[in-house]
Amino acid sequence: MGSPYTAHVTSHGGRNGFVRTSDGLFDQKVGTPNEGEAAGTNPEQLFGAAYAACFHSALKSIAKSKSIDTSNSQVTAHVTLHSEGTQYHLSVEMEVTVPSLEEARVMELAEAAHKVCPYSKATRGNVEVTLKVRAPVQK
Template identity: 45%
Template sequence: MSVLYTAKASVQGEGRKGRGSTDDGRLDVELSVPKGMGGDDGPGTNPEQLFAVGYAACFHGALKNVARQNKVDASDSTVSSAVSLSKGDDGFGLSVELTVTIPGQDQAAAQKLVDAAHQMCPYSKATRGNIDVTVTALAG
């Protein structure tokens, strides 16, 4: 594979409570610990929220590509993601739930598009076999 793009970012502070930014200055965010993890729910975002947005955006791009290839209008489609951080006997882990809505498609057609996008999406490929990812298609 040839590299098309490399994102570069750094975090300063206390990891989950600090500041994160990209080298090009396009993203500069305050990080905070959610209340459910012992934080104060202060201003800022957290790694799980950033991952949720990134995965949803990447999956949506894959879905649009698959829809175009199949000559399906997915212009009003939506991808929602939920990223959960859990703790077990072996430490911390992530799980993801993606819910994809494709208006104008019946359930079987929507599921076919979503399944194809899940095979194509780089985030799906990276997480496959590593964390639990559930993808649900909703017809519209």
């Protein structure tokens, strides 16, 4: 990537408003989880989308450096918003599938990706992240 990249995303109205990127390519209504999902996405879904994409790119990069095929691989971020009284915190389960690999090798790749992914680095020590390997669906 070379030089630093800065994304500019503005929220209007918090959890019951909208978010928009400076280039206008992303302009989305947001709502409160559960109650607001019919009205738009929510911050947990947005965070999960960003984290899953970044984590998946890290996994694919590591696999490529080892000449490992990651065709049809996928990463699903399960982001949970926990409430304890008036306090809130997040946890994430990263579910990784690589159809061409055995589960132990997929876990090795997931652990390596977790060490280098910028989102994993940003959440380390603040958000509980667990890694899970999902066996591919048999056809």
